[in-house]
Amino acid sequence: MLFHLLCIVVGFLCGYLMIHWMPPVTPFHFDYFITELIFNPLRSFLAMICFLIGFLANAAVxxxxxxxIILWLxxxxxxxxxxxxxxxGASGSFYWLFQWEAKLTALFFIFAFIYGMISLDFHRSRDYKRNL
Structure with missing residues (x-):
């Protein structure tokens, strides 16, 4: 349970930092967006690292x-x-991230959701009772 709390906190913090460090996308101008990414390489790199770590943490959750849900069914x-x-934790985290920046959070959620669904192991869930 502590691992899941840590994943929720890490996913939220990385999502917040990613939103904070990315160039604004609310009137989206491609030229401005690319210019900001190129001329601020450290912020861009840190935002991409936070995106990667955050969506992996949220995918685990x-x-x-x-x-x-599968075991209950x-x-x-x-x-x-x-x-x-x-x-x-996941719904609260994504709720607050959506309040700050909806487009980036939607992208963040889609990546986390797809990777979380891909990483499901149905064979492991059959042996779930042995792991208790």
Missing amino acids: IRTIMDG RRKQVRWGEWLISCC
């Missing part, structure tokens, strides 16, 4: 949520506390 034992913390 989304994978836990989807694992819990198969009528197997689910760690409800872990699942509830993951659901509440």
Whole structure:
């Protein structure tokens, strides 16, 4: 459970830093966006690193949520506390990130969701009871 809390905090902080360090996209001008990325290479590099780390951390949380749903549908034992913390933490994190910058957060969420769904291991979920 502590791992999932850490993933939620890391995902939120990396998302916030990524939004803060990226050039503004709200009236999106491609020339201005590319110029800012080129002339501020450190900020651009740090924003990309935060994007990568953040979407991987959020993907782990989304994978836990989807694992819990699949196990519940198969009528197997689910760690409800872990699942509830993951659901509440991920929804709260993305809610606040959407309040700051909707377009970048949508991109951040889409990457995390797709990678979280790809990384689901259905064979492991069959052996879930042995891991308890």
